[in-house]
Amino acid sequence: MSRAQISGCGVPLVRNNVDTDQIIPARFCYKAQRVGHADSLFGNWRQDPSFVLNDARYAGNAILVAGREFATGSSREYAVWAIKDYGFKVVIAESFGDIFYKNAILNDVLPLKTTEQGVETLWEILGRDPQASIHIDLDKETIMIEDHVLPAIMDEHFKRKYILNLDDIAQTLEEIESIKAFESSRNRHLATTVHRGV
Amino acid sequence: MAKTLHEKIWQAHCVKTLGEAEDLIYIDMHLLHEINTPQAFDSLRAANRTVRRPDLTVATVDHNTPTSSIALLEGDELRSNQIDLLRDNSAEFGIPFHMLGEAGQGITHVIAPEQGLVLPGTTVVCCDSHTTTHGAFAALAFGIGTSQVEHVLATQTLRLQKFKSFRITVKNSLPAGVSAKDLALAIIRRIGTGGGIGHVIEYAGEAIHSLSMEARMTLCNMSVEGGASAGIIGVDDVTIDYLRKVYAAKGRPLTEEDVEGWRSFVSDPDAVFDKEIVIDAAALDESVTWGTNPSQSITFDESIPAVSDYEDASQQLAAERAFEYMDLQPGQTLRDLSINKVFVGSCTNGRIEDLRVVAGVLEGHKVHPDVHLLIVPGSVQVRDQAIREGLDEIFHAAGADFRPLPGCSLCCGLNEDQMKAGQRSVSTSNRNFEGRQGAGARTHIASPAVAAASAIIGRIARPSDLEAWGKAE
Ligand code: SF4
Numbered sequence: 001m002s003r004a005q006i007s008g009c010g011v012p013l014v015r016n017n018v019d020t021d022q023i024i025p026a027r028f029c030y031k032a033q034r035v036g037h038a039d040s041l042f043g044n045w046r047q048d049p050s051f052v053l054n055d056a057r058y059a060g061n062a063i064l065v066a067g068r069e070f071a072t073g074s075s076r077e078y079a080v081w082a083i084k085d086y087g088f089k090v091v092i093a094e095s096f097g098d099i100f101y102k103n104a105i106l107n108d109v110l111p112l113k114t115t116e117q118g119v120e121t122l123w124e125i126l127g128r129d130p131q132a133s134i135h136i137d138l139d140k141e142t143i144m145i146e147d148h149v150l151p152a153i154m155d156e157h158f159k160r161k162y163i164l165n166l167d168d169i170a171q172t173l174e175e176i177e178s179i180k181a182f183e184s185s186r187n188r189h190l191a192t193t194v195h196r197g198v
Numbered sequence: 199m200a201k202t203l204h205e206k207i208w209q210a211h212c213v214k215t216l217g218e219a220e221d222l223i224y225i226d227m228h229l230l231h232e233i234n235t236p237q238a239f240d241s242l243r244a245a246n247r248t249v250r251r252p253d254l255t256v257a258t259v260d261h262n263t264p265t266s267s268i269a270l271l272e273g274d275e276l277r278s279n280q281i282d283l284l285r286d287n288s289a290e291f292g293i294p295f296h297m298l299g300e301a302g303q304g305i306t307h308v309i310a311p312e313q314g315l316v317l318p319g320t321t322v323v324c325c326d327s328h329t330t331t332h333g334a335f336a337a338l339a340f341g342i343g344t345s346q347v348e349h350v351l352a353t354q355t356l357r358l359q360k361f362k363s364f365r366i367t368v369k370n371s372l373p374a375g376v377s378a379k380d381l382a383l384a385i386i387r388r389i390g391t392g393g394g395i396g397h398v399i400e401y402a403g404e405a406i407h408s409l410s411m412e413a414r415m416t417l418c419n420m421s422v423e424g425g426a427s428a429g430i431i432g433v434d435d436v437t438i439d440y441l442r443k444v445y446a447a448k449g450r451p452l453t454e455e456d457v458e459g460w461r462s463f464v465s466d467p468d469a470v471f472d473k474e475i476v477i478d479a480a481a482l483d484e485s486v487t488w489g490t491n492p493s494q495s496i497t498f499d500e501s502i503p504a505v506s507d508y509e510d511a512s513q514q515l516a517a518e519r520a521f522e523y524m525d526l527q528p529g530q531t532l533r534d535l536s537i538n539k540v541f542v543g544s545c546t547n548g549r550i551e552d553l554r555v556v557a558g559v560l561e562g563h564k565v566h567p568d569v570h571l572l573i574v575p576g577s578v579q580v581r582d583q584a585i586r587e588g589l590d591e592i593f594h595a596a597g598a599d600f601r602p603l604p605g606c607s608l609c610c611g612l613n614e615d616q617m618k619a620g621q622r623s624v625s626t627s628n629r630n631f632e633g634r635q636g637a638g639a640r641t642h643i644a645s646p647a648v649a650a651a652s653a654i655i656g657r658i659a660r661p662s663d664l665e666a667w668g669k670a671e
Contacts, residue, residue: 015519016512017391017491021631026610030262030276032236032283034344044633068512069392072425073631074610075327076234077344095392098427099327103343157219157359168345169247172353175214175222179250179355182213182224189456190226191315193294194253 003163004138006090006110009061010145011052012126018066019073020100024082026074037078038085053086057130065122066093071100080107090136092143094119105162112136114143118150138163200466202363203432204398207338207463211321213355223358226320226337228350229306230257230293232280233612234325238348239287249291250354256315257288258296260305262612265574265601268299270614277613291351304577304604307331307545311415312579314444318433318460323350328545328628330421333430334414335437336463338398340428361427364397364473365465368405370480375661377555378413379547379626379645381405382420383485383495385477391493394426397473400465401431405479411440412551419546420628423492432464484660486532487630487643489520494630495643496532498660504528523632524640525620532658535642539623540571540653541635542646544609547626548576550583552646557589559650559661560596566656571598572615574607598653611635624652 028040045051052058064083070093071079080103083091090110104111114122125132125145135144136152138159143150154162172179201209213222228251235257242248249255262277264270271278281298288295296303302313306324310316316332322339323329325347332339342356349356366385386393399421401414409417414431421429431437438457445452483497494517496502505521505528508514521527526535542548542556556573565571573593575581581604584590593600601607608615609627611634617623619638626649630641642658651659655667 015515017516019491019629019631021629021634025633025637026612027616027637029233029612030280032280033240034237044637047637069395069425072391072395073327073422073629075325075341075343077237078234080343095395097425098395099341099343103345106343106345155219155359157217168357169245169349169352172222172349172355172357173247175216175355176353178214178222179224179353183354186224189453190320191317192253193227193256193315194292 003165006136008063008089008134009131010063010065010122010126010134011058011061012123013052013064013066014123016067017069018071020071020076020079020097021073023071023079024076029076029078034081035085037082041082041086060087061130062088063090063092063134064088065119065126066091067119068094068116070096072097075099077103077107080104080109084109092119092122105158106168108165110162112143113153114150118143121145121148121150200468200470202469202471203336203400203463203465204338204361204363204428204430207319207321208360210319216357219359220357221360222355223321224355225323225350226254227310227315227322228255229310229322229324229329230255230284230347231261231306231324231326232259232284233261234344235347236280236283236287238344238351241348242351247352249293249351252292254354255293255351256296256310257284257293258303258306258309259284259298260604261606261610263298263603263605264613265603265605265607265615268603299578299603301578304579305545305548305606307419308548308576308580311335312444312577314441314448314450317441318437318463323356327422328419330426330429331415331419331545333418333421333428334411336431336433336460338428338430341422362397362472363400364394364426365400365402365471367403367474367476368401368479369403369476370478371405371408372479372482375647376482376484377645377647378409378416380482380485381479382417382423383487383492383643384482386420386424386493387485387495388475388477389424391423391491392425394421394424397426398428398430399424399426400471401429406431407434407436410551411436412549415549416546420492423628433460484645484648486624486648486658488524488526488532489517490523490630490632491516492628492630492643494520498532501529501531502526533663535622535658536656537569537624537652537658538621539617540569540649541608541623541625541627542572542649543574543576543607544627545576546628547646548574548580550580552626553580553584553589554587555646556650557592559647560598560654561592563596563654563664565597565653568656569653571653572608573598573600575601575604577604580604608635624649624658
């Protein structure tokens with residue numbers, strides 16, 4: 001199966017405007033590594049026993065379903081690292097913060113948009129059946145759950161990037177001659193931080 | 199074809215078009231801080247790569263650093279480790295690094311403009327969402343994540359998808375006492391926290407051009423609170439005068455050709471924007487947030503809305519959560535709310551102009567006995583200027599806690615300055631999210647003038663309330 005097809009069970013995070021300060025509060029951002037952040041995910045909310053991540057029926061489910069404007073706010077990549085470390089492979093939401101969206105793809109976590117109706121359908125079904133299985137097909141642009149077929153919205157560009165799991169830096173370094181050419185014609189009066197000693 | 203300002207900058211920085219959706223964009227200035235960078239350097243080393251342009255990169259510490267004394271770092275392994283890693287990584291790759299308390303140190307978004315690192319028509323990135331601040335200089339400036347930091351370190355470029363354009367024209371002029379912060383809050387209230395997603399917001403109109411550079415930075419800074427990728431303002435005489443002063447202070451040569459080149463960094467008159475709105479500055483008033491996202495603000499003449507005042511179900515849900523978290527009820531007004539803490543600082547309002555406003559309001563008054571007024575300068579330069587102007591004496595006389603070291607401090611609660619659960623603050627920073635200033639802390643975002651007046655009265659208040667309050671005393 002290609003990376004375009006993903007199946008799993010979901011966790012309904014029935015909230016809108018979940019900013020990155022909620023996903024991982026700043027006081028958990030002291031680890032200087034990309035891994036080891038699973039316990040920090042929703043660090044404040046997890047103190048509440050009724051919070052969905054504390055509900056054993058959803059343990060191990062790999063698709064997080066949130067509402068609109070998921071992960072706006074701070075640029076901290078810790079938010080994606082915590083989501084990934086915890087075991088989520090996909091986040092479905094109505095919309096995402098710009099920086100998080102890119103961070104997610106670069107860390108191989110799939111940020112998938114659907115409609116408001118799509119989110120509500122998922123929330124409703126996952127709420128009553130924690131083991132309901134979700135099938136995502138990026139080629140067909142669908143999210144299937146029970147007998148519902150919901151739109152999976154992803155720009156072609158990001159879809160390709162995700163499916164091929166490309167290494168951005170390696171690709172860009174192949175363009176090094178273009179970068180050098182650009183630099184040689186760059187205005188020499190622009191600001192620098194190290195004195196060039198002209 | 200007519201172009202918007204950000205399209206001009208984009209085209210001038212396009213190293214190569216990579217397929218249909220992606221362009222390779224050159225980065226003129228890259229700012230680093232201690233929280234979001236160690237992982238980028240580790241990956242860089244692991245892949246045997248190096249920093250392509252240390253001369254277009256600068257590093258400083260700001261997020262986790264103590265603001266009362268450097269001694270607080272002793273025995274604080276986690277914070278010291280982040281600081282040491284950035285210093286060592288900078289040394290290894292030849293990147294200039296500003297250590298805590300040394301000249302040049304401060305919040306990245308405060309120091310870069312001070313040091314003349316942000317110029318019209320350039321691209322600026324930083325591992326911090328408030329990089330939008332630098333759009334005040336007609337620069338295309340936006341926040342990036344750690345993986346993108348690594349990309350810029352290795353290549354001095356980013357692979358980017360084009361942004362959409364959104365022009366907000368602010369006509370007429372702001373009434374006296376109404377600041378850029380109030381304007382920012384009014385805009386976010388109007389467009390919502392997601393209104394700018396995927397867009398560069400260009401601020402235009404007479405009200406914008408009458409703002410100082412500091413005020414423009416405040417406005418562009420909060421573009422991200424409206425969800426925007428960046429905020430930007432075209433070059434005018436105010437921009438040029440500011441840059442002339444920076445160049446003069448640094449003893450750097452500036453030619454009239456440079457200046458004339460800058461003047462081209464405005465949108466063409468017939469450029470077409472993807473989205474446009476017009477706001478009447480004259481109708482605005484001082485605003486303060488009541489809720490837990492920056493779009494939930496009201497003026498002093500309004501009361502906190504009821505859930506039923508919102509038409510949209512998601513806004514209703516957000517309002518309900520906010521009432522509970524903030525311990526508020528619909529119908530209350532700002533003046534009903536007693537506070538324990540006032541924070542003046544951050545990349546939004548931690549500049550010299552902001553400290554002057556606060557000193558102006560505080561002069562001749564005392565901070566309310568129930569309130570701790572914390573004033574943290576945005577940079578060493580701001581602190582030194584405040585001391586030269588004698589603002590520190592006014593702060594001390596009023597009983598404020600004016601910190602000797604600059605940093606983000608209570609904006610993000612990563613250093614020793616955190617609030618306790620249930621405490622209520624008025625803050626000049628930018629985010630009133632749940633837990634932002636400490637778990638359970640309640641944040642009201644406001645302008646420096648409102649923050650200062652609130653510190654004196656002990657309730658949310660504005661400077662014009664001081665007269666009546668003084669008589670009642
Ligand atoms: S002052 Fe606040 S918003 Fe600004 S860079 Fe620091 S933590 Fe971020």
